[in-house]
Amino acid sequence: MTPAEIRERVSAACPGAVEEFQADLLDPVLRLRPDRLREVCRFLRDDPGLRLHYLRLVTGIDRPAAADSETPGGIDVVYHLWSYELRHGCQLRVRLDRANPVVETVSDLWPDANWYERECFDLLGVTFAGHPGLTRLLMPADWVGHPLRKDYARPERYHGLPTSRATVLAEGRAAEVAPAMHDTKAQPIEGYLRLNMGPHHPATHGVINFLLETDGEILKKATPDVGYLHRGIEKLAEQVGYVGTMPYTDRVDYLGAMFTNHGWALAVEKLLGVEVPRRAEFCRVIASELNRIASHLISTGSLAMDLGAFTPFLHWIRERETINDIMERICGARLTYNYLRFGGVSRDIDPETLDKIKHWIDHFEPMMDEFDRLISSNEIFVRRLAGVAVISPADAIAYGLVGPNLRASGVAWDTRRDEPYSIYPEFAFDVVTGRAVHGTLGDAYDRYDCRLREIKESLKILRQAMAAIPEGEARVKVPRPKPAANEVYARVEGPRGECGFYVVSDGTEKPYRARFRTGSFTAMTIIEHLSPGLMLADLVALIGSLDVIAPEIDR
Amino acid sequence: MTDTPAGRDPTAQAPLCPTGGDSAPLVVTTRIDDLVNWSRENSIWYLLFATACCGIELMQTGGPRTDLDRFGAVFRSSPRQSDLLIVAGTITYKMADRVRLIYAQMAEPRYVMAMGSCANCGGLFQQSYSVVPGVDAIVPVDIYLPGCPPRPEALNEAILRVQDLMKSEHWASRRQGRGNP
Numbered sequence: 001m002t003p004a005e006i007r008e009r010v011s012a013a014c015p016g017a018v019e020e021f022q023a024d025l026l027d028p029v030l031r032l033r034p035d036r037l038r039e040v041c042r043f044l045r046d047d048p049g050l051r052l053h054y055l056r057l058v059t060g061i062d063r064p065a066a067a068d069s070e071t072p073g074g075i076d077v078v079y080h081l082w083s084y085e086l087r088h089g090c091q092l093r094v095r096l097d098r099a100n101p102v103v104e105t106v107s108d109l110w111p112d113a114n115w116y117e118r119e120c121f122d123l124l125g126v127t128f129a130g131h132p133g134l135t136r137l138l139m140p141a142d143w144v145g146h147p148l149r150k151d152y153a154r155p156e157r158y159h160g161l162p163t164s165r166a167t168v169l170a171e172g173r174a175a176e177v178a179p180a181m182h183d184t185k186a187q188p189i190e191g192y193l194r195l196n197m198g199p200h201h202p203a204t205h206g207v208i209n210f211l212l213e214t215d216g217e218i219l220k221k222a223t224p225d226v227g228y229l230h231r232g233i234e235k236l237a238e239q240v241g242y243v244g245t246m247p248y249t250d251r252v253d254y255l256g257a258m259f260t261n262h263g264w265a266l267a268v269e270k271l272l273g274v275e276v277p278r279r280a281e282f283c284r285v286i287a288s289e290l291n292r293i294a295s296h297l298i299s300t301g302s303l304a305m306d307l308g309a310f311t312p313f314l315h316w317i318r319e320r321e322t323i324n325d326i327m328e329r330i331c332g333a334r335l336t337y338n339y340l341r342f343g344g345v346s347r348d349i350d351p352e353t354l355d356k357i358k359h360w361i362d363h364f365e366p367m368m369d370e371f372d373r374l375i376s377s378n379e380i381f382v383r384r385l386a387g388v389a390v391i392s393p394a395d396a397i398a399y400g401l402v403g404p405n406l407r408a409s410g411v412a413w414d415t416r417r418d419e420p421y422s423i424y425p426e427f428a429f430d431v432v433t434g435r436a437v438h439g440t441l442g443d444a445y446d447r448y449d450c451r452l453r454e455i456k457e458s459l460k461i462l463r464q465a466m467a468a469i470p471e472g473e474a475r476v477k478v479p480r481p482k483p484a485a486n487e488v489y490a491r492v493e494g495p496r497g498e499c500g501f502y503v504v505s506d507g508t509e510k511p512y513r514a515r516f517r518t519g520s521f522t523a524m525t526i527i528e529h530l531s532p533g534l535m536l537a538d539l540v541a542l543i544g545s546l547d548v549i550a551p552e553i554d555r
Numbered sequence: 556m557t558d559t560p561a562g563r564d565p566t567a568q569a570p571l572c573p574t575g576g577d578s579a580p581l582v583v584t585t586r587i588d589d590l591v592n593w594s595r596e597n598s599i600w601y602l603l604f605a606t607a608c609c610g611i612e613l614m615q616t617g618g619p620r621t622d623l624d625r626f627g628a629v630f631r632s633s634p635r636q637s638d639l640l641i642v643a644g645t646i647t648y649k650m651a652d653r654v655r656l657i658y659a660q661m662a663e664p665r666y667v668m669a670m671g672s673c674a675n676c677g678g679l680f681q682q683s684y685s686v687v688p689g690v691d692a693i694v695p696v697d698i699y700l701p702g703c704p705p706r707p708e709a710l711n712e713a714i715l716r717v718q719d720l721m722k723s724e725h726w727a728s729r730r731q732g733r734g735n736p
Contacts, residue, residue: 139685140649147684154684158648165676165688173691177659181652199653200604202632207606207650228650229607232683239682248679254608298611317618324615335611335704551607 001088003028006050013043026270026488027091029078034094038104041092044081045109052081052089053397055106057489058116059515060124061504062149064098075101075126080489080502080517084397084413091489096126105131111529112400112522123148138227138554140182147235148513186211192220199228203306203540206550208524214536222531222539224524230554237514242268242342242481245514250336252516253552255298258284258291259494260516261340266421267490267501268342271483279472280344281423285465287330287339287349288492289458290357294323295495296451296458303448303544304375307384312375319367322360329353344475354466361459368456376452385445386438389530389542396442399529400522403497405546408434408450409442415493422492427464429457444545451547482509496520496547520552588725595638595664596721597627599714602637604657607644609671609704616707628714634660639717640694641710645673645680646687658694664724666717668698670710675699 001009007021007030017036022029032040044052057080065073074095082089094103105128107114117128118137125146128134136143145152154163159181162168186194198209207228213220233252237245249260262284269276276284301316324334330349331339339346375381391401396409406413414431416424432453434446483505491500497519506512523546530542605613617623617630631637634657646654658667669690672678677688690696697720700713 138649143648152684161648161651161687161692163684163688165681168689168692173689174693174695176695177655178651178693180655181648184652184656199650200657202603206610207653228647228653229645230647230649230685231645231680232685233680236680236683251608251679254611298614314619317615318620321615321618321620334615334706335608 001050001086003030003090006030006044006088006090009047009050010040010043013047014040026486029091029093029487031093031095034096034103037092037094038106038109041079041106041109044090044092049086050088051083051085053110054082054084055110055113055116055400056080056082056089056498057500057502057515057517058106058113058120059502059513060120060126060148061513062098062124064150073098075124077101077103077120077126078502079106084411087418101126102129103127104129107131110400111398112525115521115525122146125149136227138230140227142182147232189213191215197222197539198225204543204550205302205548208543208548208550208553210527210539212536212539217536219531219534219536219539222527222534224527226524226550226553228554229550231551233555234514234516237511239510241510242483245511246340247336247338249516250338251551252555253494253496253499253518253549254335255295255549256291256495256499257335257337258288258339259492259499261337262288262422263490263492263494263499263501263516265340265342266492267488267503268481268483270488270490271486271503271505272342272478272481274343274476274478276344277473277476278423278470279348280474280476282465282469283330283345283349283474284340284422285424285427286357286462286469287327287337287345289462289465290323290326291337292458292495293455294320294327296455297323299495299544299547300371300448300451303541303547304381306540306544307381309375309378309381312371315367315371315374319364322363326353326356326360329356341475341478342481343478344473346475348474349469354469357462357466361462365459368452372452376449382438382445384537384541385448385545386443387440388444388538389534389545390440391442391526391530393442395526395529399526401497401526402519402522403494404432404450404454405447405519405523406497407432408446410434415491415498419491421490424461426468427461429460432457444541447545447547480509482507491517494519496523496549496552516555518552518555520546520548520550523548524553592722592724595724596718599626599628599639599717599721600631600637601628601639601641601714602634602657602661603630603632604641605643606646606650607671607673609643609674612704612707612710613641613643613670616710621707621711623711623714626714626718634658635662637661638664639666639668641668641670642674642690642696643670645678646690646693647685648687649685651687651693654690654693664721666697666720667694668700668713668717669696670700670713671705672701672703675701678703 017040020031044050061076077094079092120126121134122136186196192213195212198204199207209225211223233248249264250257252260297316297320301313305313331337391409393409393411396406412431412433432450434441437449438445485507487504489502491498500517502515503511504513669675674690680686
């Protein structure tokens with residue numbers, strides 16, 4: 001169903017709710033009356049002809065009134081919806097009063113909206129009436145102001161700590177440890193033990209904090225507390241422009257930098273209407289699939305390490321070194337690639353590198369079996385994962401899980417196949433889904449198993465791509481991007497699932513608003529739901545099997 | 556055993572305590588500073604404090620190719636067992652208190668390495684509203700390691716520089732520049 005047809009249906013069911021239909025945008029938008037939002041959302045989710053069960057993204061855009069115009073300013077809250085069953089989606093928007101932005105919550109309709117709305121409150125100051133716990137998500141609780149507002153000014157100091165490097169140097173670097181700003185101890189509660197797990201903990205995969213309430217070894221609840229790596233990349237994107245944002249996207253997901261590069265390039269190329277040469281597409285696919293393997297190596301290896309098996313991790317680190325070498329040949333960097341350019345890639349892949357990749361694949365394929373022998377059927381490893389933290393398909397969709405986490409629950413959805421981009425339709429590969437290896441579909445072992453099998457699929461794609469790579473240019477010259485005012489949502493299938501880039505342009509060289517939709521953000525929201533009743537040690541298995549990494553959550 | 560000198564039994568084991576002359580034990584003399592520093596510099600236990608991208612390179616450096624273990628440097632997960640705090644990545648204001656706490660939990664003598672541009676000065680994120688412009692605003696830093704992220708070779712070199720620092724310690728004094736000489 002097209003957005004126009006969805007709009008017809010909404011207008012028929014909820015007359016007067018749609019204020020405007022913006023069909024001229026790249027992704028058409030339904031602008032709703034704020035007081036009718038919940039009614040329309042409920043209809044969109046429950047109507048048998050629409051079934052928009054997946055809330056992809058909620059975000060806000062600050063639009064202050066221009067100095068010379070009569071139109072009043074406001075804050076837009078944007079909702080992206082999608083249906084896996086019917087393969088259609090739409091975007092909703094409400095325009096709120098900038099001085100007092102209030103809208104009703106949808107977190108009871110789609111549970112992953114809980115965190116999206118908290119982030120929106122944190123960074124833009126939008127209040128969601130009826131939200132179960134509207135507190136700051138990313139910034140410290142005592143932070144003043146909402147950073148993504150256009151008129152936000154960075155404070156000079158935060159608890160006496162200078163915020164500019166020049167002040168640090170002028171005042172002298174710390175000779176002694178600085179005084180504490182907050183009390184970081186977990187406050188005790190009656191009847192349960194309250195613990196901080198993190199933000200510095202070897203099993204949390206980066207700086208993530210979990211507030212645990214436990215009764216002995218049994219968890220009553222684990223509440224994730226994030227934002228310890230919130231670097232404000234989206235605000236920086238508004239400052240440095242389209243070209244300058246490319247290296248920042250590397251840091252959004254440093255284990256899958258090629259995918260964030262790709263998503264950003266796709267979004268801007270869509271805005272500009274640029275065609276990419278075929279050889280460049282092949283270069284992108286080859287680099288991406290190598291990167292996917294490298295990311296899954298870290299994911300599966302560190303899962304084994306978290307559960308106490310150190311050797312598999314070292315095996316995969318060794319293999320990853322070779323991928324790093326190849327990546328260095330391809331783009332000059334080991335980790336933060338900055339490889340893609342609008343209209344191609346920064347440099348062509350030479351034949352010698354292709355040879356090296358072939359050699360490595362020949363060496364690596366038998367290694368997969370060795371890895372399986374080493375750990376995959378290890379009694380302890382299996383028992384730590386089988387039947388633990390089971391996610392049903394309905395839950396996986398409702399909580400917005402994507403990528404291997406979604407597929408492990410049995411939902412066969414892969415952006416490469418189902419919403420094709422680049423040249424992926426030309427390759428034969430399987431979309432791996434959970435197969436209930438140890439009896440339960442969607443348990444932690446299935447998620448591990450899916451990642452290992454995806455590595456094999458990536459190898460298939462690599463072989464095909466290297467055999468079919470055509471001659472030609474690897475880049476077309478694109479003038480400095482200055483897209484006309486428009487909006488776009490571009491997505492790629494990253495190692496942690498859908499990696500989406502929502503970009504709002506305004507006719508200048510800088511994006512008006514950029515929002516990166518990442519897999520780890522929504523994967524974190526399900527942890528609180530799954531944690532009650534788990535053993536304390538199972539939480540480690542759950543976090544590891546979801547493959548969350550901190551920069552993707554916090555950006 | 557082609558290289559064995561004729562007339563010597565190749566299976567004979569060397570004595571556990573090397574002897575000079577007939578049976579007098581060989582005496583090694585050294586200064587206590589040298590002995591303490593020698594053992595310290597060859598067992599640098601660093602805290603696995605990977606906050607961002609640099610943490611991945613830190614992992615790779617601990618891996619088989621660069622193999623930090625050969626310098627006696629192994630990672631620990633607890634600050635109380637660590638000699639060296641490698642701040643591998645960006646520090647945000649929300650994280651600043653935890654860095655302070657971790658540093659305070661380490662036993663003297665303790666060393667801090669700021670790994671990568673973010674820990675050095677805020678790096679790419681210096682203009683961001685939420686990033687501390689350099690970890691040296693919070694804790695004293697001994698070694699600055701540039702790069703975004705630094706390569707494993709560079710981290711390796713930085714560990715050797717930490718060893719150099721350790722060589723110059725005097726056992727009876729607290730660390731220089733830390734208030735109590």
